Amino acid sequence: MLIIVDELSKEPRDLSGRVELGLGDGECRDGLVINKPVAYKFEVLKKDSGVRVRGNVKAGVEVSCSRCTKRVSIALARQFTVFFVAADALEGAFEAELGEDDLDIAHYDGGSIDGLQLLGEQIILGLPMKALCEEDCKGLCGMCGIDLNRIDCDCEPGADPLWAPLKALRDQLES
Ligand SMILES: [Zn+2]
Numbered sequence: 001m002l003i004i005v006d007e008l009s010k011e012p013r014d015l016s017g018r019v020e021l022g023l024g025d026g027e028c029r030d031g032l033v034i035n036k037p038v039a040y041k042f043e044v045l046k047k048d049s050g051v052r053v054r055g056n057v058k059a060g061v062e063v064s065c066s067r068c069t070k071r072v073s074i075a076l077a078r079q080f081t082v083f084f085v086a087a088d089a090l091e092g093a094f095e096a097e098l099g100e101d102d103l104d105i106a107h108y109d110g111g112s113i114d115g116l117q118l119l120g121e122q123i124i125l126g127l128p129m130k131a132l133c134e135e136d137c138k139g140l141c142g143m144c145g146i147d148l149n150r151i152d153c154d155c156e157p158g159a160d161p162l163w164a165p166l167k168a169l170r171d172q173l174e175s
Pocket residue numbers: 065066067068069070132133134137138139
């Protein structure tokens with residue numbers, strides 16, 4: 001989905017549809033999987049110094065719970081406004097046009113904007129900082145690694161294994 005900047009008129013153009021999106025390795029955070037076709041709807045508007053893309057993206061994604069690593073499905077919906085400026089544009093040349101809030105600046109190269117890349121980036125930006133399988137997920141035991149949602153272990157909470165040898169030494173000296 002390439003948006004050729006020279007082919008845009010100064011009338012807003014609406015683009016919408018569904019697209020299968022696979023995120024390349026290294027481009028995504030650990031374990032992110034996009035399950036369903038990504039639905040998008042946006043308006044492309046050419047301005048004097050760049051191209052404003054405003055719209056929304058919806059995707060069904062799967063990530064790992066940040067506490068217990070169980071897989072979690074998330075229905076992600078994100079609104080965005082991105083102002084694309086040519087990579088070789090002069091610094092400051094576009095600032096006068098930016099009277100809007102909530103606007104991200106991005107650069108495009110070679111005369112076109114890669115719509116798929118934009119969607120992929122917006123999905124990553126839309127992910128929760130810490131995904132949880134459940135609000136009160138107990139996570140994994142920091143000492144034995146067991147899933148505390150399923151079973152309790154006998155580890156002493158708060159006891160730090162690093163200090164155990166020192167504590168044993170102290171007990172020895174004190175006796
Ligand atoms: Zn969890």
